Amino acid sequence: xxxxxxxxxxxxxxxxxxxxxxxxxxxxxxxxxxxxxxxxxxxxxxxxxxxxxxxxxxxxxxxxxxxxxxxxxxxxxxxxxxxxxxxxxxxxxxxxxxxxxxxxxxxxxxxxxxxxxxxxxxxxxxxxxxxxxxxxxxxxxxxxxxxxxxxxxxxxxxxxxxxxxxxxxxxxxxxxxxxxxxxxxxxxxxxxxxxxxxxxxxxxxxxxxxxxxxxxxxxxxxxxxxxxxxxxxxxxxxxxxxxxxxxxxxxxxxxxxxxxxxxxxxxxxxxxxxxxxxxxxxxxxxxxxxxxxxxxxxxxxxxxxxxxxxxxxxxxxxxxxxxxxxxxxxxxxxxxxxxxxxxxxxxxxxxxxxxxxxxxxxxxxxxxxxxxxxxxxxxxxxxxxxxxxxxxxxxxxxxxxxxxxxxxxxxxxxxxxxxxxxxxx
Amino acid sequence: xxxxxxxxxxxxxxxxxxxxxxxxxxxxxxxxxxxxxxxxxxxxxxxxxxxxxxxxxxxxxxxxxxxxxxxxxxxxxxxxxxxxxxxxxxxxxxxxxxxxxxxxxxxxxxxxxxxxxxxxxxxxxxxxxxxxxxxxxxxxxxxxxxxxxxxxxxxxxxxxxxxxxxxxxxxxxxxxxxxxxxxxxxxxxxxxxxxxxxxxxxxxxxxxxxxxxxxxxxxxxxxxxxxxxxxxxxxxxxxxxxxxxxxxxxxxxxxxxxxxxxxxxxxxxxxxxxxxxxxxxxxxxxxxxxxxxxxxxxxxxxxxxxxxxxxxxxxxxxxxxxxxxxxxxxxxxxxxxxxx
Numbered sequence: 001x002x003x004x005x006x007x008x009x010x011x012x013x014x015x016x017x018x019x020x021x022x023x024x025x026x027x028x029x030x031x032x033x034x035x036x037x038x039x040x041x042x043x044x045x046x047x048x049x050x051x052x053x054x055x056x057x058x059x060x061x062x063x064x065x066x067x068x069x070x071x072x073x074x075x076x077x078x079x080x081x082x083x084x085x086x087x088x089x090x091x092x093x094x095x096x097x098x099x100x101x102x103x104x105x106x107x108x109x110x111x112x113x114x115x116x117x118x119x120x121x122x123x124x125x126x127x128x129x130x131x132x133x134x135x136x137x138x139x140x141x142x143x144x145x146x147x148x149x150x151x152x153x154x155x156x157x158x159x160x161x162x163x164x165x166x167x168x169x170x171x172x173x174x175x176x177x178x179x180x181x182x183x184x185x186x187x188x189x190x191x192x193x194x195x196x197x198x199x200x201x202x203x204x205x206x207x208x209x210x211x212x213x214x215x216x217x218x219x220x221x222x223x224x225x226x227x228x229x230x231x232x233x234x235x236x237x238x239x240x241x242x243x244x245x246x247x248x249x250x251x252x253x254x255x256x257x258x259x260x261x262x263x264x265x266x267x268x269x270x271x272x273x274x275x276x277x278x279x280x281x282x283x284x285x286x287x288x289x290x291x292x293x294x295x296x297x298x299x300x301x302x303x304x305x306x307x308x309x310x311x312x313x314x315x316x317x318x319x320x321x322x323x324x325x326x327x328x329x330x331x332x333x334x335x336x337x338x339x340x341x342x343x344x345x346x347x348x349x350x351x352x353x354x355x356x357x358x359x360x361x362x363x364x365x366x367x368x369x370x371x372x373x374x375x376x377x378x379x380x381x382x383x384x385x386x387x388x389x390x391x392x393x394x395x396x397x398x399x400x401x402x403x404x405x406x407x408x409x410x411x412x413x414x415x416x417x418x419x420x421x422x423x424x425x
Numbered sequence: 426x427x428x429x430x431x432x433x434x435x436x437x438x439x440x441x442x443x444x445x446x447x448x449x450x451x452x453x454x455x456x457x458x459x460x461x462x463x464x465x466x467x468x469x470x471x472x473x474x475x476x477x478x479x480x481x482x483x484x485x486x487x488x489x490x491x492x493x494x495x496x497x498x499x500x501x502x503x504x505x506x507x508x509x510x511x512x513x514x515x516x517x518x519x520x521x522x523x524x525x526x527x528x529x530x531x532x533x534x535x536x537x538x539x540x541x542x543x544x545x546x547x548x549x550x551x552x553x554x555x556x557x558x559x560x561x562x563x564x565x566x567x568x569x570x571x572x573x574x575x576x577x578x579x580x581x582x583x584x585x586x587x588x589x590x591x592x593x594x595x596x597x598x599x600x601x602x603x604x605x606x607x608x609x610x611x612x613x614x615x616x617x618x619x620x621x622x623x624x625x626x627x628x629x630x631x632x633x634x635x636x637x638x639x640x641x642x643x644x645x646x647x648x649x650x651x652x653x654x655x656x657x658x659x660x661x662x663x664x665x666x667x668x669x670x671x672x673x674x675x676x677x678x679x680x681x682x683x684x685x686x687x688x689x690x691x692x693x694x695x696x697x698x699x700x701x702x703x704x705x706x707x708x709x710x711x712x713x714x715x716x717x718x719x720x721x722x723x724x725x726x727x728x729x730x731x732x733x734x735x736x737x738x739x740x741x742x743x744x745x746x747x748x749x750x751x752x753x754x755x756x757x758x759x760x761x762x763x764x765x
Contacts, residue, residue, distance in 0.1 A: 012479035026501060027483045030513055034548050078648040093551040155614050178492045364613040366620050368495055371504045371511035374624050375545050376555040381593035384618040386604045390593035396650055401553055407546035
């Protein structure tokens with residue numbers, strides 16, 4: 001029988017940190033602040049003991065904990081560290097080894113492997129015979145794991161623990177009604193003003209560089225991909241007559257007349273417009289009717305200018321592609337019921353009850369507020385696919401790092417150690 | 426791909442949330458509260474929206490609910506899918522935690538990855554998350570493990586992963602393969618495994634040192650954990666005239682007595698149990714007596730011949746109940762049928 005909590009586990013007034021994924025517990029984590037109240041040494045020790053024991057095996061009675069408590073704490077050193085006598089090296093947080101013996105327990109290892117949402121839940125799974133160690137059923141949460149032990153949990157239990165809560169039928173119906181209402185409104189808006197809704201839905205995200213909404217809105221969002229593609233099509237010179245090409249080339253040449261300097265050598269294969277213009281001036285600049293060679297040059301100038309413009313536009317398109325796909329007035333058609341065949345295209349069946357026989361939300365979705373607790377332990381190797389894990393070794397501590405996972409500061413562990421070691425010499 | 430979620434449907438909701446966030450005062454609370462007169466928990470201070478003050482603070486922190494009841498504006502609500510953890514951020518004296526929550530609404534803020542990204546708890550910088558083996562690294566390890574010329578030690582040093590972890594990876598891969606063949610991996614389980622993989626930080630170890638996670642994920646291999654026998658003082662100071670018997674020495678070292686150790690050494694040399702097969706009945710007694718003289722007692726029970734053979738470490742059968750009499754003082758030996 002686990003220890004009964006003397007006060008609500010997630011009391012907001014006490015603000016103790018528990019080994020649990022509950023969102024209220026996360027709030028307690030979030031608001032926790034490091035402070036050292038001016039108090040007597042014993043008060044500090046008592047408080048530290050209370051805070052640390054609330055996280056490390058709060059379901060174990062004090063006597064059971066004292067049974068595994070060890071006075072001697074051990075840290076790992078590298079040979080390199082021993083030689084290093086400089087003051088810069090990080091300290092060994094040896095006091096964080098205080099609760100290392102608890103990490104050996106099967107229920108705690110299950111919690112660390114994220115197979116259960118708290119050691120208490122892990123304990124329930126174990127006592128109901130859902131957990132095996134090295135292939136044989138173990139029914140005691142205190143079972144001490146040895147290095148190399150493989151433990152496994154029924155996948156159904158893990159999916160229930162880590163997954164979103166299964167909604168009741170009533171709640172599922174309620175959500176579906178709300179979703180239908182909102183989706184109906186969305187589709188109506190799309191029919192009325194497809195362009196506006198398209199832009200709202202695909203809000204631009206910058207492709208490169210820091211997030212700068214002003215730059216994006218000015219440069220990119222004013223243009224649409226539609227406009228850009230039209231512009232590029234206009235630039236195409238395939239069907240343009242030779243006279244027009246020459247005229248275009250001559251316009252470009254006029255821009256470079258000022259920068260022209262006779263006698264300057266130009267490499268023939270350089271495709272830049274200004275280089276081509278310089279070549280043109282050197283070749284033939286006085287005659288009223290340009291020679292065939294000069295005409296050829298003018299055509300090349302027109303082509304080159306178009307190439308440059310195309311490259312610029314494509315750069316803009318690339319920027320815009322980060323924001324949205326190509327606009328089409330019928331873009332919302334896939335959401336209409338006559339096309340997709342269901343009123344809510346993103347879910348099958350009612351909300352969360354695709355397979356009502358399962359004890360968890362279907363299709364399986366991770367529970368909310370899981371992210372801050374998603375920690376990979378150093379002393380376990382986990383296979384999520386099969387809900388198996390291997391206990392590699394007891395968690396150790398080294399310079400600047402402790403493998404025992406604890407949210408509480410080092411000084412609290414030091415004080416708690418002093419509390420427990422008081423008359424156990 | 427283009428399927429809208431309820432969150433996307435109401436785009437104005439996000440804007441409203443930003444307005445709300447600027448209105449909220451403070452998420453952090455006064456610590457060390459006392460319940461009693463003068464406390465802000467007291468009824469004198471009134472209830473906020475039908476809730477006590479701490480609870481109303483929490484609800485403010487959780488934010489608005491979406492259609493399906495999620496607190497979708499809270500930065501911790503949804504699990505990440507890009508291997509970058511979403512832990513409670515570390516703060517400095519210049520930036521308060523309230524400001525950081527506002528910052529976290531910006532998707533660009535999450536892209537800043539440094540060493541603090543992998544420290545889950547702001548108060549304890551000594552706790553760091555480990556890393557899952559990336560798919561490529563795992564494949565590489567399994568590929569090397571199939572190579573008979575590669576030893577465990579070689580694989581370990583090549584990829585920067587501890588030996589026991591390499592062995593565990595191989596062990597688990599075998600289980601996974603069995604499960605796949607048996608069809609035990611349901612779609613939901615596969616979905617779970619994929620989401621967990623995407624949520625957790627991954628590392629390439631020494632395979633490719635491109636990201637910070639690759640550098641941090643390389644495990645320290647040269648460190649020494651003192652063995653249990655080395656964790657105690659092996660020197661005892663005593664008076665010159667004090668008595669110190671072999672039994673005292675044994676109890677001090679938590680080891681068997683020297684005589685027993687020597688016995689074990691003797692028995693280790695014995696090649697096999699004595700065989701009585703093919704021995705004629707008239708020679709049997711003599712043979713047994715020889716054997717008895719060398720080893721231990723022989724018991725006659727009707728037609729059967731029983732001999733008590735000293736138990737060897739690691740081979741002792743352990744059964745609950747009456748047969749557990751090797752623990753009894755009067756019978757320290759294990760029974761074993763002859764010629765078994």
